[in-house]
Amino acid sequence: MIGEITAATSALAGIKTIVDGFVAERDAVKLQQTRAELFKLVADAWQAVFALQLALQSKVAEVAKLEGEKRELEEKLTRAKAGATQFEGYELAQIARGLFVYTSAPEADGSRKPPYLCPTCMNDGVRSILNFQREGGRQEQAYFVCPKNSGHRLAAPRGLWSIDHFGRPPGPPQVEVATPPSGG
Numbered sequence: 427m428i429g430e431i432t433a434a435t436s437a438l439a440g441i442k443t444i445v446d447g448f449v450a451e452r453d454a455v456k457l458q459q460t461r462a463e464l465f466k467l468v469a470d471a472w473q474a475v476f477a478l479q480l481a482l483q484s485k486v487a488e489v490a491k492l493e494g495e496k497r498e499l500e501e502k503l504t505r506a507k508a509g510a511t512q513f514e515g516y517e518l519a520q521i522a523r524g525l526f527v528y529t530s531a532p533e534a535d536g537s538r539k540p541p542y543l544c545p546t547c548m549n550d551g552v553r554s555i556l557n558f559q560r561e562g563g564r565q566e567q568a569y570f571v572c573p574k575n576s577g578h579r580l581a582a583p584r585g586l587w588s589i590d591h592f593g594r595p596p597g598p599p600q601v602e603v604a605t606p607p608s609g610g
């Protein structure tokens with residue numbers, strides 16, 4: 427870049443020197459020589475300006491590319507920051523046998539209330555609240571469906587068909603009610 431600027435400047439300075447002496451020139455042959463010299467200098471100057479322009483263009487392209495990369499990194503950072511806060515307090519937890527979702531911290535009684543977040547989307551940094559759905563007639567089956575991707579459907583264990591069945595506090599297995607002793 428600096429080299430191109432120097433070349434262009436010195437070529438232009440050369441032209442000026444010749445043009446200054448041009449008027450004083452009397453000898454025809456000498457004039458012819460000077461003309462040829464001038465022509466060559468003008469050609470050199472054009473070449474230098476052209477090279478300068480090319481160098482300038484590549485610098486401009488380089489700056490534009492760097493600016494684009496900077497913008498991209500800033501956007502990524504903003505997204506990462508937003509991602510870090512939108513999942514604050516959420517953790518992976520089992521809300522029914524074998525059914526893992528992201529939920530907020532357990533309540534005082536140990537239960538985990540909705541909203542439940544899609545664990546697959548969460549891994550991609552996307553917040554997606556699962557919808558509870560029931561299908562079927564007699565053999566009713568419940569699902570948690572991801573609104574962002576229908577492939578992220580989580581089947582609930584059979585027999586659990588109400589949203590109230592999920593996120594129950596873990597506790598000791600229910601003790602079977604003992605048959606009262608028959609009073610003789």
Ligand SMILES: [Zn+2]
Pocket residue numbers: 544545546547548554572573574575578
């Ligand atoms: Zn999802």
